[in-house]
Amino acid sequence: MEFSLRTADATTAKTACLVIVAAEGKLTGVANAVDKATNGTLTALVKSGDFSGKKGEQLLLPVTNGLGAQRVLLVGAGKDALNDQGFIKLVKAAAKKLVALKVKDALLCVEDLDVTGRDMAWRAQQAARLCGEAVYQFTKFKSKKPPKVALKKVTLQSSKGSATIKNALANGRAIASGVNLARELGDLPGNACDPSYMATRGRAFAKNNPKVTTKVLDEKQMKALGMNSLLSVSAGSDNPGKTVIVEYKGGKKTDKPVVLIGKGVTFDSGGISLKPGQSMDEMKYDMGGSATVYGTMQTVIEMGLPINLVAIVGCVENMPSGKATKPGDIVTSMSGLTIEVLNTDAEGRLVLCDCMTYAERYKPQAVIDVATLTGAIIIGLGHHPTAIYSNNDELSEQLVAAGNESADRGWPMPLWDEYGEELKSPFADLQNIGAGRAGGSITAAAFLAKFATKYNWAHLDIAGTFWNSGANKGATGRPVPMLVEYLSKVAK
Known part of the structure; x- marks a missing residue:
C-alpha cells in the first residue's frame, strides 16, 4: 500500500x-x-x-x-x-x-x-x-x-x-508489512507450513540483499552440535526439524547484535502427551514465535535500521509415533544440562533452550525469545498484554516502554528463584514442567532462565496475543510492533 x-x-x-x-x-x-x-x-x-x-x-x-x-x-x-x-x-x-x-x-x-x-x-x-x-x-x-x-x-x-511525519508513515507501512507476514505464516495450515517451508521463507530474506545471510541447520548438523533437546520434540514426526539462522548486518561490525529467538512448532499435537481434540486445529499457531521473529526481521530490513540483528528459529513438528519422545525420557541439551521430559506437550521450552545456547556464540547485547509457550498465561493475563519475563530489569523496562509506545502492550511478570525450585528432578538436572498447574507460565519461563546465564535475556509469552479464536479467528501478528519499537530505540 x-x-x-x-x-x-x-x-x-x-x-x-x-x-x-x-x-x-x-x-x-x-x-x-x-x-x-x-x-x-x-x-x-x-x-x-x-x-x-x-x-x-x-x-x-x-x-x-x-x-x-x-x-x-x-x-x-x-x-x-x-x-x-x-x-x-x-x-x-x-x-x-x-x-x-x-x-x-x-x-x-x-x-x-x-x-x-x-x-x-x-x-x-x-x-x-x-x-x-x-x-x-x-x-x-x-x-x-x-x-x-x-x-x-x-x-x-x-x-x-514534515520529514518526521513522512518517516512515520514509512515506518508504519513497514511495521504493517511485518505484521502481515507474521499473520500469513500463522494462518497457514500445518500441512503447508512445516519446518522445511519455514526454512525456505528464511532463505528468502537473503535473496538479493547483501546485508542478510541465512543458514539452515538440518537434523544431522543439530545432532553434531548436541541440540538433543530440540531434536527430542521432532523425533515423532516424519517432517525433519530445522533451525534457521538469519543474520542482518545493518550496524557496525563492532556492534553486538540483538538476537531474537522464535518457537517454531509448526503443529503441536502434544506428542505422546496428546492434547484434547477440541480446538487442536489452532495448534497450527504454535509457531507464532517464529512468525513474529520473521515479521520483525522483515520490518527491520524494510526500515533499514542501523542495527545488527540475528533471528534464530527452531522449527519442529510435535507428533506422536513409535519414535516419539515418551514421558520420563531424559535428554541432554546443547548446554550439557540433562532434562527429564515429564510432559511432551511442554515442548516449546525444549526447542527454545537449545536455540538459546546456540545464541551464546554471537556474544549478544540482548536475547529475546518469543513463544506461544503456555495456555496458563491466558488465565493470568487474558488476551490483552504479552507477558514479559527477564533476568535484567533494564531490558524488561525497555520492552514494557516499547509496548506502551507502540500500543502493543506487554506486562512484566515475576521470575523468582522459588519458581525454579519446582523444576528439580530426582533423575536429571531438571524437569520440563513445574510441580503442578499453578504458575505454569512462570515455571516455563524459569526453565528457560536456566539457559540464559551468559547474557541479558527476556522471554515473551504470546499464547494469549498471537491469534484470535471464534468468529474472528486468525493470527494478529503481535508482538511485531513492540519488538520493532524496541529495536528502533536500540538502533538510536
Missing part, C-alpha cells in the same frame, strides 16, 4: 473517500471546513440527529457537492480526549469501512483528534500501520477467490509538511 502526506486544503482533494473525525458537540478543523464548503451539510446532520459525533459512530455521505471527494465518511470521536487504544480502535474501524466500501484511495484526517500525549508523528505511524493491516487477506486455499482489496493508497492530511 502507498502512503503519502497532504498539506493543501482537504476540501479540494480529489479522492474516492474523505475520512473526517468529528468530536461530539462541535465541528472543528477539517470538519468545520467541510461544513462550510458544503453549505452547512454537517451542521444540518447534527441538528437532525443523523450524526452526533459519539465515539465510534460512522456515517457515509455519498453526495459531496462542494468537495473534491466523491464521498465523505464521518467518524465520531466522542466528547473527551482519546487514549492510545481509543485512537487505534477508531482508526481501525475506519480502515475496515474503507475496505468494505471498495474504494481505491482515501484521504484520512486525524490531526484534529485530541489524543492524550501523542503527537502527529505517532498518529501518522499508527494510522499507516492500521490501514496496512486492514488490507490483509488470507485466501490462498479458497477455490473461489474473493475480490482483492481495492484500497491501494491512503493519504494523511496534515496542516504542516
Whole structure:
C-alpha cells in the first residue's frame, strides 16, 4: 500500500473517500471546513440527529457537492480526549469501512483528534500501520477467490509538511508489512507450513540483499552440535526439524547484535502427551514465535535500521509415533544440562533452550525469545498484554516502554528463584514442567532462565496475543510492533 502526506486544503482533494473525525458537540478543523464548503451539510446532520459525533459512530455521505471527494465518511470521536487504544480502535474501524466500501484511495484526517500525549508523528505511524493491516487477506486455499482489496493508497492530511511525519508513515507501512507476514505464516495450515517451508521463507530474506545471510541447520548438523533437546520434540514426526539462522548486518561490525529467538512448532499435537481434540486445529499457531521473529526481521530490513540483528528459529513438528519422545525420557541439551521430559506437550521450552545456547556464540547485547509457550498465561493475563519475563530489569523496562509506545502492550511478570525450585528432578538436572498447574507460565519461563546465564535475556509469552479464536479467528501478528519499537530505540 502507498502512503503519502497532504498539506493543501482537504476540501479540494480529489479522492474516492474523505475520512473526517468529528468530536461530539462541535465541528472543528477539517470538519468545520467541510461544513462550510458544503453549505452547512454537517451542521444540518447534527441538528437532525443523523450524526452526533459519539465515539465510534460512522456515517457515509455519498453526495459531496462542494468537495473534491466523491464521498465523505464521518467518524465520531466522542466528547473527551482519546487514549492510545481509543485512537487505534477508531482508526481501525475506519480502515475496515474503507475496505468494505471498495474504494481505491482515501484521504484520512486525524490531526484534529485530541489524543492524550501523542503527537502527529505517532498518529501518522499508527494510522499507516492500521490501514496496512486492514488490507490483509488470507485466501490462498479458497477455490473461489474473493475480490482483492481495492484500497491501494491512503493519504494523511496534515496542516504542516514534515520529514518526521513522512518517516512515520514509512515506518508504519513497514511495521504493517511485518505484521502481515507474521499473520500469513500463522494462518497457514500445518500441512503447508512445516519446518522445511519455514526454512525456505528464511532463505528468502537473503535473496538479493547483501546485508542478510541465512543458514539452515538440518537434523544431522543439530545432532553434531548436541541440540538433543530440540531434536527430542521432532523425533515423532516424519517432517525433519530445522533451525534457521538469519543474520542482518545493518550496524557496525563492532556492534553486538540483538538476537531474537522464535518457537517454531509448526503443529503441536502434544506428542505422546496428546492434547484434547477440541480446538487442536489452532495448534497450527504454535509457531507464532517464529512468525513474529520473521515479521520483525522483515520490518527491520524494510526500515533499514542501523542495527545488527540475528533471528534464530527452531522449527519442529510435535507428533506422536513409535519414535516419539515418551514421558520420563531424559535428554541432554546443547548446554550439557540433562532434562527429564515429564510432559511432551511442554515442548516449546525444549526447542527454545537449545536455540538459546546456540545464541551464546554471537556474544549478544540482548536475547529475546518469543513463544506461544503456555495456555496458563491466558488465565493470568487474558488476551490483552504479552507477558514479559527477564533476568535484567533494564531490558524488561525497555520492552514494557516499547509496548506502551507502540500500543502493543506487554506486562512484566515475576521470575523468582522459588519458581525454579519446582523444576528439580530426582533423575536429571531438571524437569520440563513445574510441580503442578499453578504458575505454569512462570515455571516455563524459569526453565528457560536456566539457559540464559551468559547474557541479558527476556522471554515473551504470546499464547494469549498471537491469534484470535471464534468468529474472528486468525493470527494478529503481535508482538511485531513492540519488538520493532524496541529495536528502533536500540538502533538510536
